[in-house]
Amino acid sequence: MSETARRAVSVSVSALGKLFGDKRALDDVCIDVEPGTFLVLLGPSGSGKTTLLRCVAGIERPSSGTISLGGNVVVGGKTFLPPERRKLAMVFQDYALWPHLTVRKNVAYPLTTSSLAKSERVGRCDDLLERVGISHLADRYPNELSGGEQQRVALARALAAEVGLILFDEPLSNLDADRREQLRIEIATLTREAGMTAIYITHDQSEAFALADQIGVLNQGRLVQFDTPENIYRHPNSAFVARFTGVAGEFPVHVTSLMGDHRVQVALPFASSHTIEASNTECLKPDADVSLFVRASGVMLAEPARNEGVRGIIRDVAYNGRGYDHVVDVGEGFTLTKIFATTRFERGRNVKVCFDPSACFVMDPTREVSE
Amino acid sequence: MAIAVLETTAPVTPPPPTSKRRGSLGGVILWVVLTLLIIAPVASFLILGVSPRVFQQGSQWFTLSYVRQAFSSYFGRGIFNSLWVSTTVAILSVCLATALAWLIHRTNVGGRRFWTVAMWLLLMMPTWMMTLGWSDLLQPFGAAEALGVNTHLIYGEFFGPLGIVVVLTSAALPFAYFIVSAGLQGLGPEYEDAARIHGAGPIRSLQTVLPIIAPALLSALAICFAETMSDFGVAFTLGYHSNFPMATYVLFSAISNFPANFSVAAVIAAVLIISTIPPIVLQSRVMRKRSYAVLSGRTRAPRRRQLARGPRALATTAVAGVFFVALGVPILGAVIGSLVKNLGIDSPNGVHFTLTYYAQIFKPSIQGDSLGAPLLLSNQLGLVVATGTGVLAVILARRLIANPGSWSQRVTDVFLLGSVAVPGVVLGVGYIFFYNLSFISHNVVSIYKTLPLLMLALVANAVPGQTRFMAGPVSQIQPSLGEAARVHGAGRMRAWRTTNLPLMSRVLLWGWLLTFTKTIAELAISQILYPPSQEPASVSIQSYLANFAPNTGTAMTVLTLFEMLAVIGIALSIYRLVTPKGWRRVGWTGVQS
Numbered sequence: 008m009s010e011t012a013r014r015a016v017s018v019s020v021s022a023l024g025k026l027f028g029d030k031r032a033l034d035d036v037c038i039d040v041e042p043g044t045f046l047v048l049l050g051p052s053g054s055g056k057t058t059l060l061r062c063v064a065g066i067e068r069p070s071s072g073t074i075s076l077g078g079n080v081v082v083g084g085k086t087f088l089p090p091e092r093r094k095l096a097m098v099f100q101d102y103a104l105w106p107h108l109t110v111r112k113n114v115a116y117p118l119t120t121s122s123l124a125k126s127e128r129v130g131r132c133d134d135l136l137e138r139v140g141i142s143h144l145a146d147r148y149p150n151e152l153s154g155g156e157q158q159r160v161a162l163a164r165a166l167a168a169e170v171g172l173i174l175f176d177e178p179l180s181n182l183d184a185d186r187r188e189q190l191r192i193e194i195a196t197l198t199r200e201a202g203m204t205a206i207y208i209t210h211d212q213s214e215a216f217a218l219a220d221q222i223g224v225l226n227q228g229r230l231v232q233f234d235t236p237e238n239i240y241r242h243p244n245s246a247f248v249a250r251f252t253g254v255a256g257e258f259p260v261h262v263t264s265l266m267g268d269h270r271v272q273v274a275l276p277f278a279s280s281h282t283i284e285a286s287n288t289e290c291l292k293p294d295a296d297v298s299l300f301v302r303a304s305g306v307m308l309a310e311p312a313r314n315e316g317v318r319g320i321i322r323d324v325a326y327n328g329r330g331y332d333h334v335v336d337v338g339e340g341f342t343l344t345k346i347f348a349t350t351r352f353e354r355g356r357n358v359k360v361c362f363d364p365s366a367c368f369v370m371d372p373t374r375e376v377s378e
Numbered sequence: 379m380a381i382a383v384l385e386t387t388a389p390v391t392p393p394p395p396t397s398k399r400r401g402s403l404g405g406v407i408l409w410v411v412l413t414l415l416i417i418a419p420v421a422s423f424l425i426l427g428v429s430p431r432v433f434q435q436g437s438q439w440f441t442l443s444y445v446r447q448a449f450s451s452y453f454g455r456g457i458f459n460s461l462w463v464s465t466t467v468a469i470l471s472v473c474l475a476t477a478l479a480w481l482i483h484r485t486n487v488g489g490r491r492f493w494t495v496a497m498w499l500l501l502m503m504p505t506w507m508m509t510l511g512w513s514d515l516l517q518p519f520g521a522a523e524a525l526g527v528n529t530h531l532i533y534g535e536f537f538g539p540l541g542i543v544v545v546l547t548s549a550a551l552p553f554a555y556f557i558v559s560a561g562l563q564g565l566g567p568e569y570e571d572a573a574r575i576h577g578a579g580p581i582r583s584l585q586t587v588l589p590i591i592a593p594a595l596l597s598a599l600a601i602c603f604a605e606t607m608s609d610f611g612v613a614f615t616l617g618y619h620s621n622f623p624m625a626t627y628v629l630f631s632a633i634s635n636f637p638a639n640f641s642v643a644a645v646i647a648a649v650l651i652i653s654t655i656p657p658i659v660l661q662s663r664v665m666r667k668r669s670y671a672v673l674s675g676r677t678r679a680p681r682r683r684q685l686a687r688g689p690r691a692l693a694t695t696a697v698a699g700v701f702f703v704a705l706g707v708p709i710l711g712a713v714i715g716s717l718v719k720n721l722g723i724d725s726p727n728g729v730h731f732t733l734t735y736y737a738q739i740f741k742p743s744i745q746g747d748s749l750g751a752p753l754l755l756s757n758q759l760g761l762v763v764a765t766g767t768g769v770l771a772v773i774l775a776r777r778l779i780a781n782p783g784s785w786s787q788r789v790t791d792v793f794l795l796g797s798v799a800v801p802g803v804v805l806g807v808g809y810i811f812f813y814n815l816s817f818i819s820h821n822v823v824s825i826y827k828t829l830p831l832l833m834l835a836l837v838a839n840a841v842p843g844q845t846r847f848m849a850g851p852v853s854q855i856q857p858s859l860g861e862a863a864r865v866h867g868a869g870r871m872r873a874w875r876t877t878n879l880p881l882m883s884r885v886l887l888w889g890w891l892l893t894f895t896k897t898i899a900e901l902a903i904s905q906i907l908y909p910p911s912q913e914p915a916s917v918s919i920q921s922y923l924a925n926f927a928p929n930t931g932t933a934m935t936v937l938t939l940f941e942m943l944a945v946i947g948i949a950l951s952i953y954r955l956v957t958p959k960g961w962r963r964v965g966w967t968g969v970q971s
Contacts, residue, residue, distance in 0.1 A: 064861075064865050065864070066861045066864070066865070089869070089870070090861070091866075093865075095865060097861075097862065097865040097866075099861070099862055101856060101858055103856065103859050103862035105859055105863075105876075105877055105960075106881070106960070106963070107881060107960030108960050112960075116863070116866055116876075117866040117867050120867050120868070148963060164862075165866075174865075
């Protein structure tokens, strides 16, 4: 086992609860993270993801439950280990760079209590600054850097600690689109190279899918789904998860028949003669009224002359660099958004809309965890 | 009152969470300290106003006769005079300070850095020194006449309400200036730009923008009113000599005359406190209900209006004129006064300058005391009081911003607001009563008529204002900076020392210097509580001025002033030499430089 792989720690959160006054920020959250896993906690504002991260960091004291890092209980019963004894690192949303210290001193901070000789500390610092591409800024102060550069310093500081767990608190939320993309790749690469376990929180599902080995979706303080990115995308377990991870459209539908193997046939509300196949994770009865959720990746646009598919009219089109995102009016007041095509369909043009059954699922919207 | 509330409109952010048990124990200890420092002494004095028998000052358990007495004749005149003078001074100083703050922060007026330093000097200058400078300058055969300026016409006017308003407005100016400046600093140009883009002219856009800093203006008004009501220096000197009684002086005379009337003094003290609480509480409520948080990550630095050469020269002259009147005249008057032989006496030989009075300062005189020992004692007091106040103020400031909206935060807030309004003279008398109680001296602490009692009273006097002074900068430090240190391996103390302390260092230093200089020059508490044969400098100077040798007293005043300036210079130089560059770049979170 390599040194970096040995460094990564497991994280175990059990029955974690946190109350702020009478408001429940976390409710019975249980998570188990294998060493070296990149876990992304995904959820809207107020879902409790930041509170959960801060509890793991030791900045927040949970009201109940236990947290173990690398098998050692850091929170539980009367035990509460302060942050400095948990051997972890963190990248803050506002970067939290100390304005009175230069870039080099910020990065060297976690090393000041280590047993390393000064020359070694300087060497490691310079190496990290080189790796994140800001070695030329070592003697500058944080306020002399751009947002992206500041974020790189925060990342280098977290990596400098050489600990088993690194926490990311929405680190890309203050950056523009270009820098987000670039830094996201760097975070993924450098964290995995360092062999650390990572917990990363975000409300951006594309960021979550791009980074994660595992995703935990939180809503109103509860962990509503914990799975691989692929499973969460393909098999959301609730309407909330489906919506939050991105759908092109949501329609009330009527189940016409059960097909077995978690498949059903449903009648579309905007094309009553047309039925499509969708996956089903719940125990539905025939004739049930449910909602159909369609992923953007499961919708294709075709020429109107094509036999299969339902009719639609292009309402809007936007160029996204790789192709075109379309908004399609499918009738009866229903629309599908973000439908990708490599060719452009002009506004007002008639098209045929074809559905991929693997990206369509039905669920009872009233049964969802909560929203 | 030593220093007042210098608040910013910065959003208050909570500090990192702490252990509840540790927090509650700390809270209990803190409130015991505050009770011994402020609450018990003040309450034990105030109770005499209606129940003199409690401390054997009369036969009644409850009476309102002293309330009637306090509002009649000489005492009543003092209260009335203080109320109208304080109202006038508050309005004048806020108007003047707003104009100065706008010129210095929002235009290219000349000497901007110099004026800010001058404002700090003005803040540190005690009112009795200002009075002395003015009277030395204007008196017949005084310093102005030595320079060939005839002051006969102004002299009569100065020794009366006009002079009192001028000196007190000068003294209140820095408080208003720093509060309004903080408001203006957060006011980005986008508000004015938006008004101009939507059709407002320069005047209308100013009318649109000014209400945004209304809380700062209201805060400044409240503080200037409270500061003026509680001032003792002017009341003791100019007010007394002008036969214009003011509340703090009539209170002092009620306890220092024979027989002393402590019950009337207590009623006057209550009036002083009660009169200052409504404007402060009103301001606090306005601040709480309406959000004027204009500082954000997106706020751009305020843009300076580039004045043309003519208007710029005019504006610079106007600013210089204000500082000349407020600061230049008193210093000039005192310095020249200390150098003119037989100041105030018509000499057939004309005006002669001399250094005799400076030589006399350190020679034993008829009185038997030189300035050496009192000045040394005052410096020692300043050192202890400023350090003690600084520690307590930081603890209280952290408590003040912790858990916004909580019960403990509200109690601390109201207590500090109320305490800012307690004049030094009230605190001094309260200390006499409380620490002279046989129960206290036998069972708690026996420090009556000792130097520690004076120190405690001076700390109590400085803590409320200093705490509010610190609260703004403390609240501006993002909690994530400390959290980041903890997460990356620093313990609680190391995290505070390496992240919060550097960011607060400059404001801590200025807070310390402010308390240090105010302690050296403090008069009311020192006059009441100094132990026998241990006179602080301010008391010693007053006795020289009043009884024995006014010229030597003036020279002592000048020397004390320059000694204070020297300490400030040395402290700032040491700070510059010993602190890392990073500290000096950012250690100025609260008050504008």
